[in-house]
Amino acid sequence: MRILGVIIDDGLNGLAHISHVGEKMSEILNGLTIAKSRRGLSGRVLKVLYKRAIERILVYAAPAWWTGSVSQITKITSVQRKVLLAVTGAFRTTSTIALQVASGIEPIDLICERERVMYLVKHRAPFITFLGVGLDILNIDLYVESWKHPSSIPPVQWDKNSNNPTPAIYTDGSKLDGHVRAAFCVFGNDVSGEFQYHLQDHCSVFQAELLAIQQALHWKKANLPSDTCHVYTDSMSSLKALQKLKAENNLVESVRDQLDPTVQLHWVKAHVGFAGNEAADKAADSACAKDRVDIHLGAPFNSFRTMIRQKILEAWQNKWDDVNEKIGRFTHRIFTKVETNRCIVDRYVIQAVINHGLCPFYLKKFNLQDCNCQCGEDSQDGTPHFILWCPQVQHLRKFLAWIMSIPGLMPGMDIIQAISDSRGIQEIRTILSFVFQRQMDLFEDNI
Numbered sequence: 001m002r003i004l005g006v007i008i009d010d011g012l013n014g015l016a017h018i019s020h021v022g023e024k025m026s027e028i029l030n031g032l033t034i035a036k037s038r039r040g041l042s043g044r045v046l047k048v049l050y051k052r053a054i055e056r057i058l059v060y061a062a063p064a065w066w067t068g069s070v071s072q073i074t075k076i077t078s079v080q081r082k083v084l085l086a087v088t089g090a091f092r093t094t095s096t097i098a099l100q101v102a103s104g105i106e107p108i109d110l111i112c113e114r115e116r117v118m119y120l121v122k123h124r125a126p127f128i129t130f131l132g133v134g135l136d137i138l139n140i141d142l143y144v145e146s147w148k149h150p151s152s153i154p155p156v157q158w159d160k161n162s163n164n165p166t167p168a169i170y171t172d173g174s175k176l177d178g179h180v181r182a183a184f185c186v187f188g189n190d191v192s193g194e195f196q197y198h199l200q201d202h203c204s205v206f207q208a209e210l211l212a213i214q215q216a217l218h219w220k221k222a223n224l225p226s227d228t229c230h231v232y233t234d235s236m237s238s239l240k241a242l243q244k245l246k247a248e249n250n251l252v253e254s255v256r257d258q259l260d261p262t263v264q265l266h267w268v269k270a271h272v273g274f275a276g277n278e279a280a281d282k283a284a285d286s287a288c289a290k291d292r293v294d295i296h297l298g299a300p301f302n303s304f305r306t307m308i309r310q311k312i313l314e315a316w317q318n319k320w321d322d323v324n325e326k327i328g329r330f331t332h333r334i335f336t337k338v339e340t341n342r343c344i345v346d347r348y349v350i351q352a353v354i355n356h357g358l359c360p361f362y363l364k365k366f367n368l369q370d371c372n373c374q375c376g377e378d379s380q381d382g383t384p385h386f387i388l389w390c391p392q393v394q395h396l397r398k399f400l401a402w403i404m405s406i407p408g409l410m411p412g413m414d415i416i417q418a419i420s421d422s423r424g425i426q427e428i429r430t431i432l433s434f435v436f437q438r439q440m441d442l443f444e445d446n447i
Contacts, residue, residue: 005061006061013067013072014069018065021057021079022078043089046083047087047343054083058076059115068109068113077108079108080108083105084096084100084105085099088344088345088347089345089347090351091351091354091357093362097319100316100338101331102350104339104340106316107316113312114308117130121135121142121301131311141207141251141297158243158265159266166187167187167191167229168276169220169229170187170233170276170279171183171232172184172234172277172283173212173235174285175204175205179198180201181198181284181288182196182199182209182215183280184212184215185283187276194279195216195219195283196286196294197211197287197294197295198288199295200293200297202299203299206237207300208284209233209235210238210249210252211295212233213233214251220263221258226262228262229263230266231265231266232266232274234270239265239267242259317338328354330382331355334416346429348428348429348433349419351383352384352415352432355384357436358436358439359381359435361383361385371443371446372443372444373386373392373442375391375392377390387432388400388403388415388418390442396427400428400431403417403424
């Protein structure tokens with residue numbers, strides 16, 4: 001049975017839905033791999049398409065069907081594996097965990113877990129766990145829908161006029177050394193003043209800037225309710241947020257509700273010598289000297305999203321560092337840290353970092369051919385042997401020979417040095433291509 005795009009079967013275990021989206025993804029991937037081979041679509045572009053489109057198909061409505069069971073993890077990881085092979089161009093015998101690290105693509109089960117947690121947080125679930133650990137979500141600033149008709153929201157106008165008419169209020173918010181503060185300064189013929197606010201450390205600069213405007217409007221309504229007042233800020237993001245019909249931010253809507261025809265908003269460039277703006281900036285900087293927090297705001301949802309992203313990286317790293325893990329250990333010596341900005345897409349480089357290539361070590365490991373390198377200098381005869389040491393291809397090794405001459409080079413660093421330079425990558429391509437074409441001349445069968 002299909003309900004809103006989710007396949008539900010008698011088992012209610014989500015496996016039928018994973019199979020369905022897996023078939024759907026395979027159809028898309030087939031077209032992309034054809035484009036990769038015929039139209040020159042690079043692996044990096046394929047990774048972007050996966051992250052922006054295919055991954056969203058895989059995790060669609062994950063809170064409805066994802067439970068994190070072993071069978072679900074196994075099945076959806078096998079679906080993701082097809083993409084990893086297409087992105088990297090690696091041999092099909094390469095382990096999934098090594099493919100994830102080499103391509104910089106997070107394990108799909110962690111992404112599904114993230115989708116589940118995000119849904120529960122947005123719907124204010126009383127108790128939420130992420131990867132078995134409880135999360136404190138009491139201090140998150142969640143948007144409360146106001147249900148206002150767009151026609152009832154007056155347009156917000158602002159300009160870049162800096163003629164300093166009075167009365168003028170300059171606002172500023174900042175975050176320095178982990179401390180968040182906001183302030184506004186009033187300049188007028190009959191009124192003047194400086195007002196400072198110390199916020200909680202989890203607040204963002206965006207929140208501080210908006211709070212400064214909000215408090216300035218509070219002050220204006222209490223002290224100059226009928227006077228035209230000019231409010232200046234150097235935060236263009238705040239001004240543009242106020243112009244959005246659907247800002248989906250409680251603080252933005254609170255500020256917008258206080259605007260009236262007697263308030264004129266202006267943007268000024270920061271740190272260019274405007275006396276009012278410099279005064280507000282100085283007042284905000286000195287607000288952190290306060291011992292107590294003046295106004296309590298919830299942590300922005302983006303901060304929570306960043307925390308979840310960090311926890312995903314930590315869980316991925318722990319899995320990669322697992323001492324009981326027996327696969328991908330060669331790659332672990334090269335890439336000790338997981339990174340999302342890494343993407344190995346060259347079919348020769350991926351063989352160098354994973355040690356899966358047409359060499360004696362690989363052929364013997366998978367019972368394809370019992371052979372050794374004729375040089376006899378290395379019992380392993382893996383891909384690194386031909387790239388770095390084998391005397392039979394020494395004439396192709398110049399930049400790589402210089403790398404090997406570096407004293408005190410740690411294991412794995414030689415490959416990293418090689419793939420970090422275009423000269424090293426080109427020599428890796430040349431050497432491995434030569435080895436694959438001359439197998440009969442370079443290998444000898446064991447008798």
